[in-house]
Amino acid sequence: DTAVSQTPKYLVTQMGNDKSIKCEQNLGHDTMYWYKQDSKKFLKIMFSYNNKELIINETVPNRFSPKSPDKAHLNLHINSLELGDSAVYFCASSQVGTSGRLETQYFGPGTRLLVL
Amino acid sequence: LAKTTQPISMDSYEGQEVNITCSHNNIATNDYITWYQQFPSQGPRFIIQGYKTKVTNEVASLFIPADRKSSTLSLPRVSLSDTAVYYCLVGPPLNNAGNMLTFGGGTRLMVKP
Numbered sequence: 001d002t003a004v005s006q007t008p009k010y011l012v013t014q015m016g017n018d019k020s021i022k023c024e025q026n027l028g029h030d031t032m033y034w035y036k037q038d039s040k041k042f043l044k045i046m047f048s049y050n051n052k053e054l055i056i057n058e059t060v061p062n063r064f065s066p067k068s069p070d071k072a073h074l075n076l077h078i079n080s081l082e083l084g085d086s087a088v089y090f091c092a093s094s095q096v097g098t099s100g101r102l103e104t105q106y107f108g109p110g111t112r113l114l115v116l
Numbered sequence: 117l118a119k120t121t122q123p124i125s126m127d128s129y130e131g132q133e134v135n136i137t138c139s140h141n142n143i144a145t146n147d148y149i150t151w152y153q154q155f156p157s158q159g160p161r162f163i164i165q166g167y168k169t170k171v172t173n174e175v176a177s178l179f180i181p182a183d184r185k186s187s188t189l190s191l192p193r194v195s196l197s198d199t200a201v202y203y204c205l206v207g208p209p210l211n212n213a214g215n216m217l218t219f220g221g222g223t224r225l226m227v228k229p
Contacts, residue, residue: 040221041201042221043160043203044219045219090159090160092159104165105160105162106162107159107161108159109157109158110158110159
């Protein structure tokens with residue numbers, strides 16, 4: 001009954017490979033996100049997506065692409081992996097409302113990616 | 117987006133009150149202030165959110181002065197389990213298209229016995 005789940009928890013792969021990380025939320029939220037947390041613990045948003053629009057952080061390389069088969073899932077595809085892609089990737093979700101308040105984000109447990 | 121500045125780390129002892137201050141000098145009128153807590157090997161977890169003055173919940177209090185250029189997260193009587201990284205986040209509601217939230221480096225709180 002985990003609210004936001006990610007698979008796999010750990011991912012070790014070689015440079016140049018293509019990999020995917022899956023994310024599912026059972027909160028009924030309409031917006032999902034991907035974050036990257038580097039070794040210095042900075043959390044940087046990569047994508048924000050709901051059924052209306054995809055917002056991309058312009059600093060994210062186009063090797064990264066989110067794919068949403070349905071409202072409850074937002075998977076992250078990474079092509080041609082590089083050493084610098086090694087990090088922890090977090091999926092999150094929130095319900096974008098009309099109250100004007102900043103929505104609370106619910107985070108998954110993270111996927112630890114190591115590129116060799 | 118408002119940039120935030122927090123102390124890199126803080127130490128405290130069990131039972132003490134801990135106050136972590138975040139500076140956000142260029143906060144915008146429609147920005148909210150949110151604090152998240154992150155334990156090792158876990159995703160961040162929402163603690164508290166506020167717009168102005170004081171907000172209190174069962175976990176913490178958030179003090180925001182009138183100019184809103186800073187905010188202070190107050191954790192009453194911390195325990196060892198409060199050892200974590202605390203992030204201050206400032207931004208507008210996400211239903212404003214094009215707004216991307218950025219977490220700062222966070223404050224690493226170490227609670228000692």
